[in-house]
Amino acid sequence: MTAVRKRQIALVGGLxxxxxxxxxxxxxxxxxxxxxxxxxxxxxxxxxxxRILPDLGETLICILASTIIATIGGFVVGLVLNSFPxxxxxxxxxxxxxxxxPIFAFYPALAAILGLGIAPIIITAVLNSIVGMIIATEDxxxxxxxxxxxxxxxxxxxxxxxxxxxxxxxMLPNLLGGVKLVVAYSFIGVIGSEFLMAAIGVGYxxxxxxxxxxxxxxxxLMLLVVILVALANLLLNVPERRFASRAMGRRGE
Amino acid sequence: MAVPQPVGVLPEIHAECRDLVRNFGGxxxxxxxxxMGPITLEIxxxxxxxxxxxxxxxxxxxxxVLAGLTPPTSGTVTFEGLPVRGTVPDGVGAVFQEDxxxxxxxxxxxxxxxxxHDGTDPAEIKRRVDEAxxxxxxxxxxxxxxxxxxxxxxxxxxxxxxxVMRPRMILLDExxxxxxxxxxxxxxxxxxxxxxxTGATVVLITHAxxxxxxxSDRIGAMSARPGRFLDIVETGWPRERDSSILARAEVGAVSxxxxxxxxxxxQKALDQSGRLAAARxxx
Numbered sequence: 001m002t003a004v005r006k007r008q009i010a011l012v013g014g015l016x017x018x019x020x021x022x023x024x025x026x027x028x029x030x031x032x033x034x035x036x037x038x039x040x041x042x043x044x045x046x047x048x049x050x051r052i053l054p055d056l057g058e059t060l061i062c063i064l065a066s067t068i069i070a071t072i073g074g075f076v077v078g079l080v081l082n083s084f085p086x087x088x089x090x091x092x093x094x095x096x097x098x099x100x101x102p103i104f105a106f107y108p109a110l111a112a113i114l115g116l117g118i119a120p121i122i123i124t125a126v127l128n129s130i131v132g133m134i135i136a137t138e139d140x141x142x143x144x145x146x147x148x149x150x151x152x153x154x155x156x157x158x159x160x161x162x163x164x165x166x167x168x169x170x171m172l173p174n175l176l177g178g179v180k181l182v183v184a185y186s187f188i189g190v191i192g193s194e195f196l197m198a199a200i201g202v203g204y205x206x207x208x209x210x211x212x213x214x215x216x217x218x219x220x221l222m223l224l225v226v227i228l229v230a231l232a233n234l235l236l237n238v239p240e241r242r243f244a245s246r247a248m249g250r251r252g253e
Numbered sequence: 254m255a256v257p258q259p260v261g262v263l264p265e266i267h268a269e270c271r272d273l274v275r276n277f278g279g280x281x282x283x284x285x286x287x288x289m290g291p292i293t294l295e296i297x298x299x300x301x302x303x304x305x306x307x308x309x310x311x312x313x314x315x316x317x318v319l320a321g322l323t324p325p326t327s328g329t330v331t332f333e334g335l336p337v338r339g340t341v342p343d344g345v346g347a348v349f350q351e352d353x354x355x356x357x358x359x360x361x362x363x364x365x366x367x368x369x370h371d372g373t374d375p376a377e378i379k380r381r382v383d384e385a386x387x388x389x390x391x392x393x394x395x396x397x398x399x400x401x402x403x404x405x406x407x408x409x410x411x412x413x414x415x416x417v418m419r420p421r422m423i424l425l426d427e428x429x430x431x432x433x434x435x436x437x438x439x440x441x442x443x444x445x446x447x448x449x450x451t452g453a454t455v456v457l458i459t460h461a462x463x464x465x466x467x468x469s470d471r472i473g474a475m476s477a478r479p480g481r482f483l484d485i486v487e488t489g490w491p492r493e494r495d496s497s498i499l500a501r502a503e504v505g506a507v508s509x510x511x512x513x514x515x516x517x518x519x520q521k522a523l524d525q526s527g528r529l530a531a532a533r534x535x536x
Contacts, residue, residue, distance in 0.1 A: 147351035153322055154347045155367055156340065165370060169357045243357065 034219040042220030052205065052221070059190055059202040060228075062118055066125035066186040071179055073126070074133020081134070082141045098131045104192055111197050121198060125189025129182040136178025140171035173243040180236045187229055267298040267422060267454045268319065268337075273328035274479075275314050287479035288314045291328060294473065294482060296422075296456060301448055303457045303465035306475025307515065307522035312458045313350075315480065316426045319456065320347050332422065346420030350427040354399040354407045361386060361395040364413045371418070378417075385413040388450075389443065405429075405436045409443070416447065422454040429464070437461070438496040441468050445495060462515070466507050467499055474514040477521035484514045 016036045022028045023035035034042070046052040081088040103124060110120035144167055152162040194203025202221055209218035274290035289311030296302050306312050317323040319330055324339035332342045341347070355363050365382045373381075386395050389409040399407050408428050415423060425444075429437040441464060448455045459465050465472045466488065473482045488507055490498060498504065 145351065145353075147349050147353045148355075150317075150322055150347070150349055151353050154320065154341045154345070155370060157370070161370065165366075166355075169355070172357070 031213070031215055034216040036223075038216045039219040039223045042216045043223055046217070046220060046224075052202070052224070055201050055205050056224070058118065058200045059194065062121050062125060062190040062194075062201070063183070063186045065118075065122045066129060066189060067179070067182050069122070070126045070130040070182045070186065071133055074130045074178065074182065075137050075175070077130070078134045078137025078141065082138055088138070095131055095135060103128045103189070104196065107193055107196055116197060116199065121190055121193040121201070124193045125186045128189035128192075129185030132181030132185055133178040136174050136181065137171075140174030140178075141167075143174065144170055173240065176236060176240040176243060180233065180240065183232050183236065184229070187225070187232075191225060265298055266295045267300075268296040268330065268332045268456075270294045270319065271329045271331075273315075273318060273330060274326045275311070275318055275323070276326045289318070289478075289480045290325075292481055294485075296454060297471075299452055299454055300470045301445075301455045301457070301468055303459055303469040303472045304475060305459055305462060305465045305472055305511065305515065306480055307477050307519040308460065309522055309526060310475045310478050310518070311480030312460075312475060313426050315475075316347070316424050316456070316458050320345055320424050322347070344421040345424065346415035346418050346422070347424045348408070348411050348415050348426070348428045350430050352399070352404070352407050352431075353411050354402075356399050359396050359398050360391050360402070360406075360410050363399070363410050364391075364417055367414055367418050381417045381419075382413075385417045388416070388447070389413040404431050405440055408432070408440065412444075412447065416451070419451070420453060422456065423448075423451075424456045424458075426458045427460065428457075430460070437464060438467075438499075442495045444468065449492060462508055462511060463499065466504055466511070467494075467496055472507075472511060474511050475518070477518045477525060483518070484511070486510055 019028075019033065020035045020037060023030065023033055023038075081091060106127070107120060107124050110123055114120045114123070148166050148170060149162070152166055157165070190201070191203035191206075194201035195207045198204040202225060206218055206221045206225075209215075209221065270292050272290070273292040273294075275288045277286045277288055278284050292315065304312050304315060314323070318325050319337070321330070321332075321337040321339060321341040330337040332345060335342065355366060358366060361382060364385055365378050368378045368381060386392055389412060391406065391409060391413065394402060394406060399410065402410070408431075412425075412428070429440050432440060444455070444457075445468060457465070457468060469488055470490065472486045472488065474484045474486070475481065476483050486507055489503070
């Protein structure tokens, strides 16, 4: 374990202990914040009783669907834009300012059109996350070294061989960065949509607990969201770091 | 490590350029940039030929056209008697100025990359790659990734990757440009060793006068853009040579003759780039 990682763990652990202390001595009221130990116990109870499992399953399906659609869709759109420079020039300013548009504002319209199932939740999450992948794909294509095109031509590679054996591996660090963004924005999109208009899901249960003044459960489920996001990031960090550290050594970068 | 030669009668002329011209632009009535030419040149089988010239004179364009990476605007290129036009012929290998090592592969896999996509038998790949890695002094670093190597070692990896394909003509576009002077001399020694042992024809593009003089049998001095050969100097060096040749008195004479041609052209190239910058500022 690196010294930085040890400091990170000490910082988070210390913060949790301070919150625990503040809650236990009553400096923070129990209706405002639950002690971390209570959050954890409530969460454990949710799993032990199996109450949260249908909601968790629904949320994870939505996040997975959004991640897959936004990753593939963003990659394809990025490729298409890169193939048509004039279209790309026209679309770029829109992409640059895309995240200033509050996607959730369109959720009622989507719910009106598609009903209150998982479809509007997934679509909102896809809309929230796809642009990250488009930008990552474009960036990856821009960074592809021209000299590797020459290398492909000296080996008389076909278009497909060049894409498969040179472009794709060279683009992987950037693409993995894009997938990380997609996962993060999918979480935001799905949990946020469930808050607004859903009858099932972790986001809905957090909102429900809030309305019921069930503060320990609300924080316990929030902790679940944090754990899920941290796990997803941890999972994606391993290959991303491996590829990025190798790519960083390339001259001129 | 001798290069297998094609069966049949081999011409003394390995590659030939005739009235070669390469322009850029001119699409939809736009401004035409005359990058190079006309060039007429014969490259002899097994020789070490260097091309030297001022910055922006079209040296790299010449290599791209010779390699078949870009088609000429007019004129012809032939390699082993067959026309080259926009496709790299079998038997031609190229090493570029930019780092073309593949960061996701270790040194051994980088060197094996070309062969693996060429349908070569795995046992033969292992034999050739082991040999090339050892030849280029990379055996200790076979499992290292490019980001763990110096610039010189990465370039050696790229040369080894070209070498395993056993090209009959190797084109090198300023492969040592990013290296310090001492490393360049050492890399030059290795290049000469490679040239001797493979028997391949080598065409080196360089902007370094001392490098061209030390390495070459013949040196073509190019004019400012559009690049043409103003003089071709035969050095007369023995085939067995290394960087110690720089101590010989004749080196001065060859350098002096080349610099006599290049000095005025380098000044022209400077003026051209100054005018270009002024035009850009004005537009």
